[in-house]
Amino acid sequence: MSIYADDVVNFTSVLKIAYNFLTGREYLQKKKSKERKTLISVASGFPDLVFAADSIPVFPIRMEKFKLNLYLLALNTATGLFGWDLTTKLLGIARQIDFLKIVDNVLNDVISTINKRYNKFYELAIQKNVSPKFCFGVKSLYGMHLSKSNNCDCSLDFTLRCKKYNDYLKSLKELIPNQIWLEIPSINTQDEGNALEIMITNLKKVIQELESISGNIVTDNSLKKQFRIGNQVKRYYKTIIYDIGNSDFYPCNSATFAEILALLTISFQDYNSNAQRYLENLSHLVKEMKMRIQKGVGMDVSNRPRILLTPIFNGWEPKAQEIIHDLGGRVIYSDWDSLGLLEEISVSKNSDPIEAYAHFLLNSSKKGLFCLDNYESLINSYKNYVKKTKVDGLIINQLEDCHIDPSCYELMKNKIRIENKIPSVSIKFKKIGENLEKTKVTLKSFMELYG
Numbered sequence: 001m002s003i004y005a006d007d008v009v010n011f012t013s014v015l016k017i018a019y020n021f022l023t024g025r026e027y028l029q030k031k032k033s034k035e036r037k038t039l040i041s042v043a044s045g046f047p048d049l050v051f052a053a054d055s056i057p058v059f060p061i062r063m064e065k066f067k068l069n070l071y072l073l074a075l076n077t078a079t080g081l082f083g084w085d086l087t088t089k090l091l092g093i094a095r096q097i098d099f100l101k102i103v104d105n106v107l108n109d110v111i112s113t114i115n116k117r118y119n120k121f122y123e124l125a126i127q128k129n130v131s132p133k134f135c136f137g138v139k140s141l142y143g144m145h146l147s148k149s150n151n152c153d154c155s156l157d158f159t160l161r162c163k164k165y166n167d168y169l170k171s172l173k174e175l176i177p178n179q180i181w182l183e184i185p186s187i188n189t190q191d192e193g194n195a196l197e198i199m200i201t202n203l204k205k206v207i208q209e210l211e212s213i214s215g216n217i218v219t220d221n222s223l224k225k226q227f228r229i230g231n232q233v234k235r236y237y238k239t240i241i242y243d244i245g246n247s248d249f250y251p252c253n254s255a256t257f258a259e260i261l262a263l264l265t266i267s268f269q270d271y272n273s274n275a276q277r278y279l280e281n282l283s284h285l286v287k288e289m290k291m292r293i294q295k296g297v298g299m300d301v302s303n304r305p306r307i308l309l310t311p312i313f314n315g316w317e318p319k320a321q322e323i324i325h326d327l328g329g330r331v332i333y334s335d336w337d338s339l340g341l342l343e344e345i346s347v348s349k350n351s352d353p354i355e356a357y358a359h360f361l362l363n364s365s366k367k368g369l370f371c372l373d374n375y376e377s378l379i380n381s382y383k384n385y386v387k388k389t390k391v392d393g394l395i396i397n398q399l400e401d402c403h404i405d406p407s408c409y410e411l412m413k414n415k416i417r418i419e420n421k422i423p424s425v426s427i428k429f430k431k432i433g434e435n436l437e438k439t440k441v442t443l444k445s446f447m448e449l450y451g
């Protein structure tokens, strides 16, 4: 039996997020054909401007047709009759009397369904002769667009300080002719005031382009309304990472907890195309987690070292969390927090929402992988993050063919081990499922450091 079984079967909010992810295709079809909404491709957690233009942000994997796990299929039928809460309760009882063995792997199935699709995108990109120099993340993003981006009206692209990523963005033009680019100026080379001015000008231009493609006006009110929803989403997300993630008792076993964080990492990219619904699911998730802890449902994790595994948003080996769990640790995934994307955007009465968003983007561009043009800042950013989260160890997910020089990863690993005084290791990642044996060996000797 899967280690996830009992944990997830009654976790209504987790099931809802998974369900909304896997049934995105039907949802998006309805939005486009019946409600005439504009679909805009986004990635990496930047959906707010699209929502403010009354359009639908789409991380393109969600336009794929997924085979629903039987349990989720049963939920789909039964929720219409009984509602989500009662349905999950009923199916939970059915499972206990061994009636529904199919629920055993529900969340594990969802994550592996998504990951298998990522590998397919990667292979599709290779078949279409995409540059072999691209990393897994860029190749699978390109494959994702090859597969279904013709359903999108436009793509909203935020330039990162990675040449490979920006080259990929340029190549997207062949697949989605309508492109809106948001350049985030580098603050290392310019003074902050100047960078802010450029950022505001760039944002205004992007908003105009969004208005013209969607036919909707973006107002201060629509921006602030969206930022308010986004801020609440971020607050709940942080509660899960910090309050629950740091506690000694989890509402589920530590592998399931990592699976939930992985699902949030994937689904946050477009807030599941419906920010209000995503907010409600996250609020429900936090409530459910707290309730389970109160009732003593879950797992004592006080003796398990907390290990940050990062960055994962461009692809990682999802078995890593299970390996660490089996070796007595617990994995935390918190990419969006380390990249500054969980910072709130000011919505105070007198604030200018465009300026507030410009500040938010500039601040995040100084963090994690977003400050790639300067390896020293990159390393410092990770050092600070490790200090802030007080984790007991760090696993660096080192993507092959990454634009970052491998010596930078090596330096980062050593600096964090010496200066933050925690064990650190890097695992090489090329493609999901590849190098698994080597990863196991590396993680085994890493976990031995905790005695």
Ligand code: SF4
Binding pocket: 134, 135, 136, 137, 138, 162, 163, 164, 165, 314, 369, 372, 399, 401, 402, 403, 404
């Ligand atoms: S920084 Fe590395 S992992 Fe990230 S997009 Fe660029 S090449 Fe890929």
